[in-house]
Amino acid sequence: MREIPGAWRRTAEGAGLATAAGEIVPTIFAEMTALATATGAINLGQGFPDEDGPLEVLDAARAAIARGDNQYAPGRGVADLRLAVAEHQHRFYDLTVDPDREVLITAGATEALAATILALTADPGDEVVVFEPYYDAYAALVSLAGARLVTVPLEWPDFRPDPERLRAAVSDRTRVILVNDPHNPTGTVFDDATRDLIVELADRHDAIIVTDEVYEHLTFEVTHTPIATRPGAAERTLSISSGGKTFSTTGWKIGWVTGPADLIDAVIAVKQFLTYVPATPFQPAIAHGLRLADDFYRRLAADLKDKRDALGAGLEAAGFEVSVPGGSYFTVADARSLGAEDARRFCHELAHRVGVVAIPLTAFVTPAEKPRYASLVRFAACKKLDVLEEAARRLGTLS
Secondary structure, eight states, X not given: OOOOOSTHHHHHHHTTOBOTTSXXXXXXXXXXXXXXXXXXXXXXXXXXXSSOOOHHHHHHHHHHHHTTOOSOOOTTOOHHHHHXXXXXXXXXXXXXXXXXXXXXXXXXXXXXXXXXXXXHOOSTTOEEEEEESOOHHHHHHHHHTTOEEEEEEEETTTTEEOHHHHHHHOOTTEEEEEEESSOTTTOOOOXXXXXXXXXXXXXXXXXXXEEEOTTTTOXXXXXXXXXXXXXXXXXXXXXXXXXXXXXXXXXXXXXXXXXXXXXXXXXXXXXXXXXXXXXXXXXXXXXXXXXXXHHHHHHHHHHHHHHHHHHHHHHHHTTOEEEXXXXXXXXXXXXXXXXXXXXXXXXXXXXXXXXXEOEEGGGGSOGGGGGGGTTEEEEEOOSOHHHHHHHHHHHGGGO
């Protein structure tokens, strides 16, 4: 194989996609989706809905195309979407955000994360602290930036961080503490004590807090609390979210970053050379969505809670031990009682045995931590209720 220099190798290695022979393998999502296609299995692996979002949001995109909103948007994003994001932050969280200086529209949350990490890490010794398991893009982006990933494990079954492990992970080398709350892949929702400890440590070590809050409206027993609302946090926090999960428009890739103007300017300096701007006609549509009535947001969470409960009941009936998530699309289950010692192998067997695809939690951890999560499997509940009921029926044949 030809040796090709560049940052691609460390990015692939950081994401766990490089073999010892230097070959690049597909992401776990591509691998398991291909398995679902090949076996005809129900795909509860990748976290995308199988239903469209609100008709009025879709109609707003069609109207934007029809009226000619098809050229480049301003670099910071369409003004009305920036205003809608600022209104949203104030409406739900009482956060005051300047739409002209403290909001940046991005090509989804992933681009927001990429631009932010690239902007805020400068030297090879810079560290980014994340909670493990973590969304796989985090490790890839930290490696792309040339920084060092430092992890804090979340422990089965409630996936709460040990405060002392968190304290030990953050140091004067920490440039960014990256917080995904509600959390993918575990579904945990952090408590205020954890949030306040993160703020305390960021202040002590002069780190920036970067939050990934794409599941902010998908919490169940409690409402979402952004870290930026905690005392002393706002001046050092960049909050990231998107419309994809809230409005079931994951393919539109419309995200945003909010935070202090000087930090937003730093992110823009990088972001403008990635996509420059995301899709123009989808921006007014997401603005329309952000202004939907409170009842929409209540129903959104309630419907997903019903799906979470249906999936969880099916998993328990099949013999899994289930960690009940506080938010997000996902439920993590322990398959050890079903004989699983290697979650990846178990997921492949599951597709062939009963026709259901899930994701091994070991795909979201560093190699050293894989034994800790060896039998844990992530299932996505963001599917039609009858699909989840059929998946539960199939899983029931395991026992």
